[in-house]
Amino acid sequence: MNQIKLIALDMDGTLLDNKKKISAGNAAAVRAAQKAGIIVTFATGRMFRAAKHYANDLQLDIPLVVYNGARIQESVSEKVLGDWPLNRDTAKGVINYCHQQGIYVQTYIHDTLWTYKDCPEVRAYSSLEGVPYEVKGDAMLNLPDAPHKLLVVSSKFYEVKTEIEKLFPGKVVLTSSAENFIEVMEPGITKWRAIEKLGKKLGISQPEIMCVGDSDNDVNMLENAGVGVAMGNAADEVKNKVKVITADNEHDGVAMIINQVITQQVEVPEV
Secondary structure (H helix, E strand, O other): OOOOOEEEEOOEOOOEOOOOOEOHHHHHHHHHHHHOOOEEEEEOOOOHHHHHHHHHHOOOOOEEEEHHHOEEEEOOOOOEEEEOOOOHHHHHHHHHHHHHHOOEEEEEEOOEEEEOOOOHHHHHHHHHHOOOEEEOHHHHHOOOOOOOOEEEEOOOHHHHHHHHHHHOOOOOEEEOOOOOEEEEEOOOOOHHHHHHHHHHHHOOOHHHEEEEEOOHHHHHHHHHOOEEEEOOOOOHHHHOOOOEEOOOOOOOHHHHHHHHHHOOOOOOOOO
């Protein structure tokens, strides 16, 4: 049986409870995993600045996978180890389409949250993620640099998602981390792609990696990891992709599965 050497945790809906806190149980389990020699990192759609303070709280000195895999960045030194932003012209096209249709969109330039105007959507997101935002007006329509991703928010999720895919065929990959959230990425960018690269850098192979998540943007890493674990609060379509399901994010599901790994109660397939 292989031994798990790297655990990649999604944050919202997984490591974090519904108040965006790390419970005492989850924190203790992460520290126990580290003491056992297991590397623990985040694999999140969040910005680096929105993930870093949680890593600091857990004393994680490790590269973090952020922006759904579009960047790998050291939590302490902040050195960027991998960077795969969305094509600037494609991003401009999607932003202008959303602007013309009155659809809310925000973007991320140099780890800063950009919005066209101050509005309830950006204020809610800023409060939820604990990050500031900058109102950019028309500068948002003519980006100076390539962003790591776009976040489109619409109650007409499927209609907007379908239209973006139709307007930008082969130029974007779309995923979701929450209800009504459409995350727009460069093709080929996934959490798993970044985790796999990180694993190779650390000398850790695919069967030795466990990934834990709850949303559509986690499916790729759950399917490809040596052990993929869905949270109890995950949607059925996510749970159906894995063999292991833990408790929900309000009942220390992360701690439960980590403790099972430490005590070797989780079956890890041989290569």
